[in-house]
Amino acid sequence: MRPITEIDPRAASSAITGAMKALERRFEVVADNLANVETNGHKRLIAYSIGSSDDSSAAQGTESTGAELERDFTQGDLIESGDPADLALNGEGFFAVQVDADIRYVRTARLFRDPEGTLRDGRGAQLLGESGPISVPTAAVDLRVEKDGTVTADFEAVGKLRVVTFVDPTELNAVGGGRYAASSRADLVAATATDVASGFRERSNTDPVSELVEMILIQRQYEAAQRALSTESELRKSLNELSG
Secondary structure (H helix, E strand, O other), X not given: OOOHHHOOOHHHHHHHHHHHHHHHHHHHHHHHHHHOOOOOOOOOEEEEEOOOOOHHHHHOOOOOOXXXXXXXXXXXXXXXXXXXXXXXXXXXXXXXXEEOOEEEEEOEEEOEEOOOXXXXXXXXXXXXXXXXXXXXXXXXXXXXXXXXXXXXXXXXXXXXXXXXXXXXXXXXXEEEOOEEEEOOOOOEEEXXXXXXXXXXXXXXXXXXXXXXXXXXXXXXXXXXXHHHHHHHHHHHHHHHHXXX
């Protein structure tokens, strides 16, 4: 048995503090998922608590590695709106939209024409076609999008929406409102096995009941960690008194 004087009192408190930081991060993730339950096309985040595999790092008072984040890109439920201006994707992939000088990727969009006839989504970004922005004659009355992404104006094809998928979806970063930005390392290809669903919206893939259960579990674990930290503090005080 190691002498009391050789026990590093920082080890236990460091491990508990690290666990609490990870729980705080997991709580933030669950709260964000719940806040985006009604955000069309939102993909929930999953946070896993992880710690150092090297016990010596805890003994030296370093923080644990916290929580590892992973985004769940599984498809959410498609809800029929009855409005052909609502577009969603049945299958993997994203629509490409132009936001200022940047390209962003979305799972669902609301189609409209600006006064110049350029197709845009409901937030004003240009909906990109395979050859860039799609322009529609301003006099056209019947505007439709086919399953393969072909856009027709008065039954004449005027372009085809750009629908892409990513070799590694983890290279996508959420930028708010159901939009994603691709990192410089992202490899993208055309999504060939995906249908454009006109008249549908894709809901968030967050299950609010599961998230609420997760939030309760995190709160209980955090409270347990607080009690453990208090107990450790009392034990350390006793050990210090014994070691004189």
